[in-house]
Amino acid sequence: MRIGVFDSGLGGLAISQAIASRLPEYDYLYLGDTKRVPYGGRSQETIHEFTSQALTYLFENDCELIIVACNTASAEALRKSQQEYLPAHYPDRRVLGVIIPTAEAVFERGTAKRVGVLATNSTVESGAYERELIRQNPEAKVVSRAAPLLVPLIENDGLRYAGPVMDDYLAGLEDVDALVLGCTHYCLLKDEIRSRTKVRVVSQDEVVPEKLADYLVRHPEIETRLGQSGERRYVVTDVTAAHEKWARKLAGDEIRLERVTLG
């Protein structure tokens, strides 16, 4: 059985590479819904529909455990999937999002009271980070900021224009104790963001692999079912030359994208 990693597109490769580098022995299947990316501006109903189709694909392809690397899907669809879809269809499998482990990481070091969150429109509107951070620390004050231009700037070779955009998004977040980068893509900007702020920046590529390693130690009943041949497969719902180039940039020249159909 494999570990599945699901993202709306290819940005999640940044997380899946970090996971596979921390836990290289396991077999991985990455799924990117490149035919319908981005999810960030879609309705909750649509995000839930797309996410359920992706989970079904990964379960049908022998994933024991799925990491939903997409913050938008984690924020909008994960709880509903865990409460309704999973018990009905795959009661012995597991789906983990990125929001709970990220919130845990915020409070592990020091005593963060004011927490900033930078994320897509729909993740901010969902209130998922705010809910989870306050659930873990009822004293926390959360300041969320939608940063909708960062993904297009990253994906369209626009980093040279990103300086003033980042400065505007970071304005008002100077006095937080920790700043969460609440979108998979933002890992790719973490050095730029750290150079522009003095606050502690929590980046998911540094958090999620450790949290998954802990999880597998605490859940040997799952860990023992995982294949350990170090296999890596990458499937997507649409492929262009630009997708292949972007995938090579994020995951190395040897990556091969296979096209599949969802739903």
Add this chain to the structure above:
Amino acid sequence: MRIGVFDSGLGGLAISQAIASRLPEYDYLYLGDTKRVPYGGRSQETIHEFTSQALTYLFENDCELIIVACNTASAEALRKSQQEYLPAHYPDRRVLGVIIPTAEAVFERGTAKRVGVLATNSTVESGAYERELIRQNPEAKVVSRAAPLLVPLIENDGLRYAGPVMDDYLAGLEDVDALVLGCTHYCLLKDEIRSRTKVRVVSQDEVVPEKLADYLVRHPEIETRLGQSGERRYVVTDVTAAHEKWARKLAGDEIRLERVTLG
């Protein structure tokens, strides 16, 4: 029977408003595929699949004539639809794109030799403007420039960052005789772009309505089948509060978006 206007999202409302303002007597049905927008980075196969589903919906809902307002769909999928899909399924209906009328408009005024085209990645890669411009004027030299950041900047309240981006995209296009704004959204930037260049800018909201009026005069067999109650309907495949706000901005406060399913 109605006139259908199809776009990948809501940007086509800029064109549909201009058409309805020029030809207010007819009945219109607008379809925006907001569940899967944007099309600009997807494969030819996927764009063709999505476009065929949209055409089917509009034909099944009594559209006599469809304007494909999306340049990406016009570039990638229109010819195939006209040659294969239409004769097989709806031989007496018509589908018109925006590329042929835009190319005609380039050569109507003056003697354009060098023509610039600003468009999405996939429209530029398709070579559709270059082919059509050279078909109409074999002497023409076409300089195409992909401008992938303009749509995200327009859609995410980023116009204050757009100055340096536009200047970079316009660099090298200073000596053309006409500059085509080859993406539906770019109409919304036409004043900004005109203030940054001395060349003649061809904007589709100024071209397509006149061309459609001409077409209906030349095709009375179609014109006489069109309803003339001035009805306006707007259907989309996904609806959020942000979609509704954006639609009101483009088409006025009275617009109502109805959700439908394609495919």
